[in-house]
Structures are given as C-alpha cells and as structure tokens.
Amino acid sequence: MGLRIGDIAPNFDIETTAGKINFHDWAKGSWVFFFSHPADYTPVCTTEMGRTAQLAEEFAKRGVKPLGLSTDTVEEHNGWINDVNETQNTQVKFPIVADADKKVAELYEMIHPGESETAAVRSVFIIDPNHKIRLTMTYPMSVGRNFTEILRVIDALQTGDKHGVALPADWELGGDVIIPPSVSMEDAEKKFPQGFKTVKPYLRFTQVKD
Incomplete structure (x- = not known):
C-alpha cells in the first residue's frame, strides 16, 4: 500500500551532497519539498534542479526546505550540479539524496516499473513540520514539474492551517x-x-x- 496524505513521512538515513542526514532530524520544524528526478546529466532534470535553486528565496520565506533525490551517487550529483549552475544561471545549495541502492526511492514508491526499473519518476511530497505528508504529485519522466503550482499549493496548505x-x-x-x-x-x-x-x-x- 502506497504512502497517503496524512501519513507520517518515513524516516531514513542517507548520504547527500550536504553529507549524511537523518531525514526527520534534518527536516525538524520545517516544511519540506521532497522531489525525485530520474537521473543526473539529463535535460528535463537539469531545468528542474535549476528552477528549484532559482526559487530558493521563495521556498525560504515559506519555511520550506527542498530535498532532491535520484538513484545516482554523491560524486555524480556533485559533478552534475556544476552543469546545473552553469546552464541555469543559479547556485544549487539544497541537498540532493544519493540513492544509488534505491532504498529511499523504493520506500517512497518513486520507482514505477512501467517507466523504469531503476530510475525514479518525478515524485513530489509536500511534508509539514510534523513530518506529515500533506500532498503528493507524480509526473512522468518526460514532463517537468510546474513550480508555480508547487508554491501555490504550499501557500494554500499554510493558509488553511493558519486560518x-x-x-x-x-x-x-x-x-x-x-x-x-x-x-x-x-x-x-x-x-x-x-x-x-x-x-x-x-x-x-x-x-x-x-
């Protein structure tokens, strides 16, 4: 059975481009935009990673931490980040999970065999400061996410909670x-x-x- 809205987002320990993290400890007290991409050094993923970095201030003012993931290594992530920064005119500063053994991707059901047996689809999890999953979205590998909608739904969730x-x-x-x-x-x-x-x-x- 898949993860549902209202579930507690599963915890994990993993290597990232910012070092090893315990997800719940890293996320504590913040909203999280947790998103997967199929692979480093691919075109759609490059634009999405760049767009996330470009929106750093927008995420920060909403108290949101972005966290990327793909089934690549830290070394591959770090090399690719240079390409993202160069081609998207930005600086990627948020961590990207290195999930080469697919542990987290399988935990969050990010791998859809109809798309790929090894690479994650474009999953989105919006997670609140209590580690509760508040929204999920899944995009195919060939279609980039709508970041206006991601920010809009974060605004909507936070407004609903507040009022x-x-x-x-x-x-x-x-x-x-x-x-x-x-x-x-x-x-x-x-x-x-x-x-x-x-x-x-x-x-x-x-x-x-x-």
Whole structure:
C-alpha cells in the first residue's frame, strides 16, 4: 500500500551532497519539498534542479526546505550540479539524496516499473513540520514539474492551517477562501468578524490576511 496524505513521512538515513542526514532530524520544524528526478546529466532534470535553486528565496520565506533525490551517487550529483549552475544561471545549495541502492526511492514508491526499473519518476511530497505528508504529485519522466503550482499549493496548505479554511479551485494568495461546512454559522460569525458571503449554506466565502 502506497504512502497517503496524512501519513507520517518515513524516516531514513542517507548520504547527500550536504553529507549524511537523518531525514526527520534534518527536516525538524520545517516544511519540506521532497522531489525525485530520474537521473543526473539529463535535460528535463537539469531545468528542474535549476528552477528549484532559482526559487530558493521563495521556498525560504515559506519555511520550506527542498530535498532532491535520484538513484545516482554523491560524486555524480556533485559533478552534475556544476552543469546545473552553469546552464541555469543559479547556485544549487539544497541537498540532493544519493540513492544509488534505491532504498529511499523504493520506500517512497518513486520507482514505477512501467517507466523504469531503476530510475525514479518525478515524485513530489509536500511534508509539514510534523513530518506529515500533506500532498503528493507524480509526473512522468518526460514532463517537468510546474513550480508555480508547487508554491501555490504550499501557500494554500499554510493558509488553511493558519486560518482553518479551505481553498477553492485556482486559489492564489489574496483570493477568497472558503469557510468549511463543519463551522456553524454562529462560530463563523465569531471566527471571521471581517464578514463572509453565503452563496449556499455549505458555500461561504471570506477573506483572510497573513
């Protein structure tokens, strides 16, 4: 059975480009964007690794630590990082897991035999400061991830946690949020004194501020 939203992200000890880490200790108190890529020295992966590095400030201001992974060695990662920095005009500073024995990739079910028996697909795990998996996404090897969506969903999860709200389709920061149906009208009036618009008894919109 695969990992599900709400599960605790499995812990592991592994070598990375930043030295050996214990995942839970390294991640403690932070959100984590944990993502796999098929292989070093490949074109789509180079753009994705570069884009993650380019967005370092965006991840940092959200309290998010990126962590990459592929089934390559530390030495291969370090050589490839030079190419990423050169071609993507950036500096990769986050760690990349060296999972040559596929231990972590198999633990997180990142290897899909229909795509490859040895290389990871493009898996995404958004993990909260309590090590809980809050979102998963899986992309095929030939398609790069949408980093606007990755940041958007992190914003949505953090806004929902902070204000006890749900987020509508295509929500972005500053947009209307939804008061969950589990919140009574009486409680909604207390919790959201700024007011709200009731479209249906189960569909109530309001605004919140960070």
